[in-house]
Amino acid sequence: MEAFSNMLLQAEYNHLIQGLKFRKELTISHLLFVDDSLVFTKASVDSCKNLKAIFYYYAAASGQLFNFEKSSLMFSGRILGDKIEAIKNIFKLNVVSRHEKYMGLPSTVGRKKASFFNEVKLKVVSKIANWQHRFFSSGGKEILIKVVAQAIPSYAMSVFKLPLGLCDDIQKAMAKF
Template identity: 45%
Template structure:
């Protein structure tokens, strides 16, 4: 409560938009006590935060289905339009492949999801409409190579995801005073360097 009071000295906390979430191991008495002290409602399920799932359980694919639905809706809306190859290229690069970027910078998406997103964009690139099937004359892997090497320069989503996460790892190493470094260090690499850290038992999906 002292931390909250210090925070509210500069910015007021809106408790009507604030929720409390407890683990299953928290007793009902403790929950009620915290609720009375805090003045917010208790929720049973997390909502999305900045478009991200706050908790990722065993059904990882289900937690990330929103990305596939978002990209799928965009592509369905484009399929009915008469677009040149250049137009399809721009839409794929600027919109479809940019949609999951923020989520990929925080989580490693399931490989099956990356494959399905790539397949959706490949079908759109080759002009497939609705349930019709069209021949893919060049593999998606080839299309993902740079234009100077004969490709189109599309992103391989799996490789791009790993690159974004590697950038986060670099930030953790470069900013030892940051909150994420201190939290992760306390849990995963208390006495060893970051690069030697192991997941251990029951790690968070982050």
């Protein structure tokens, strides 16, 4: 995967693909997780053809094939339908909506964060509710809170800034337990 990462960085340096721009000096062309990859580029036919060539060259050099059946495309809301179709034909992939989940979290979050992350709160509250009718020592309760209840929102918090009200609700449920 390091070779794949270097190929993407080199392609971005040579202006064959363009990653997501956050500032003039900061772009991200890819994120790699164990055996999973997120690749970002400008929604242009040329960039996408170049990206597909990188996939092909990497597969030929490494022997690792991309699983296009498990892969998908996602576009920003500003991309027109004819461009989406042209790019879809290059990759032969399904197009997914904005609110698909990736690794258990939403891939994009709109203005109503509380509704997206209410599921995290419900998981914590559900765990605590299951423990309510059992007899635990105060030390046992503390361990359950630290090991289980606090671990549930920590993954989401490592990716997103959770709404303060949601954090307060989770904290109240733990304190009540």
